[in-house]
Amino acid sequence: MGLSLSALAERKTLWPWLLLAPLTIYLALFFLVPLVEVAIMSVTEPRPGLANYEKVLTGSLYRKVFLNTFGTALLVTLCCLLVGYPLAYLMSTVSKRAAMGILLLITMSFWTSFLVRTYAWMVLLGNNGPVVWLMQTLGIAEPPPLLFTRFSSTLAMVHILAPYMIMNIYTVMQKIDPSLIRSAESMGAYGKSLFRHVYLPLTAPGIANGSVLVFVICLGFYVTPVLLGSPREQMAAGLIGNQIEQFLAFGLGSAMSIVLLVVTLVILGIYHRRFGLDKLYG
Amino acid sequence: MNTLMRWIGIAVVIFIAAPLVIVVPMSFSTAASLQFPPPGYSWGYYQQFFSDPSWLRPAWNSIYIATMNTLLTMALVVPATFALVRHKFWGKSFANLMMMMPMAVPHIVMAVGYYSYFGELKLVHSKLGVILAHSCLSVPITFLVLSANLKGFDLTLERAARSLGATPGQVFRHITLPILKPGLAISALFAFIQSFDETVVAIFISGRDAETLPRKMFDSIREEADPVIAVISTLLFAVVFAGLIAPSLIKGLRRMAGGTPSK
DSSP states (O other): OHHHHHHHHHHHHHHHHHHHHHHHHHHIIIIIHHHHHHHHHHHHSSSSSSHHHHHHHHOHHHHHHHHHHHHHHHHHHHHHHHHHHHHHHHHHHSOHHHHHHHHHHHHHHHHSOHHHHHHHHHHHHSTTSHHHHHHHHTTOSSOOOOTTSHHHHHHHHHHHHHHHHHHHHHHHHHHSOHHHHHHHHHTTOOHHHHIIIIIHHHHHHHHHHHHHHHHHHHHTOOHHHHHHSOTTSOOHHHHHHHHHHTSOOHHHHHHHHHHHHHHHHHHHHHHHHHTOGGGTTO | OHHHHHHHHHHHHHHHHHHHHHHHHHHTBOOSSOOSSOSOBOSHHHHHHHHOHHHHHHHHHHHHHHHHHHHHHHHHHHHHHHHHHHOOOTTHHHHHHHHHHHHHSOHHHHHHHHHHHHHHTTOTTSHHHHHHHHHHHHHHHHHHHHHHHHHTOOHHHHHHHHHTTOOHHHHIIIIIHHHHHHHHHHHHHHHHHHHHHOOHHHHHHOTTTTOOHHHHHHHHHHHTOOTHHHHHHHHHHHHHHHHHHHHHHHHHHHHHHOSOOOO
């Protein structure tokens, strides 16, 4: 009897590991090893040493690209917030039917591939597109170039990432107890002060979630900046791609990758300690 | 304050809708380049897409790769999710973190890693390489969706079956699996979409032979902005629309037909 009990206990401790083993081995082989290889290449290609990091961290080109990446990510996050907060607010105040309609629109936008949305902005902002046509009709004879600028890539990224922000804020707003707002009003809070002291703090978790998510995705964004941005104002991911595809500079590309990875992990790490990573996606 | 926010909200609705709306008329355009409004309408670019192997091949590649990716990901993630949701064991929080890691690494970083690693394994430019890479990237979202479903599972149902004399295998087959079916289907769908949409890693490792649809679209947009892309965009868009609308339509149909479907 005693023997079978201990056997049962042992089985209990082994069972989860048996279930986890295939995936663990798989991730070790096809996720961890390539990642470690990037780290190794960054200190061995073309010759051993820290020369790549020295270049990436002090070279003027790289500094410019990293600063640009941060600036863009910050700008996009801010714009997503400015765009997302009012929309989430609109959704939580209109009728249920209208809110469902807007939700459907956002879900469709979310599920439409990055590439499709990037392409759509190319059409919208192109020389023969509706925006230029509208500007000309309004009497602007020579509209400024819109496509392949910082403006076009930022706008498209805001459009692509806004659903993340909106959904995070909307989820929080929906849960706000209306009686809280009413009681604040009954105590004399209204307008700006009601917003600042009651509504904003209550929606802060959604803002934090959405902002971290948008910022982190934006830091590593490749497709949209490459297709829509100005070649003179590259972002980190685009430059990494160049190093690998065009210059075959694996060492430099890897060193940049590791810097990008470390920054991303630090931000997510801080987030994880405070809120837990699994909360990030709702 | 409130009215201002509402007006901005309405403007944002237009901002979000505009790019989704513009693609559809563009796909029926007769213009050789991007021009809006189109000078005329035709099915020309649809015919071009459905008769051009250089577009059809990547489309099939993508469907094949996404299907294989789904099978592989589910085979790995389903058991692991059971272990993580239903068992307490040493190292669990670490295992949880491990499942989420592929989501935390920028895809461009993984692309660099796969480019060099699969180069050594002679897997670059092969479908197998893309499938293996995509399966790693699909783990977090598949796990999140499935574990949310599994956490909501009422364990007393299994216990009841056990107390009535069912073996663990019978419980799994007749109780656990049927209840979990919708959750499994949705997480499989997420795995499929993750692979079907993945662009960055595919750009670097799929080559000519395993070229996926997103890679072909990326190259095409970068080089010439071929209007055929509007066709693909409209088709993908229609699939998403159908996917979102279909469930509620089916629900409505069932309600109209009266009663719930028998299992």
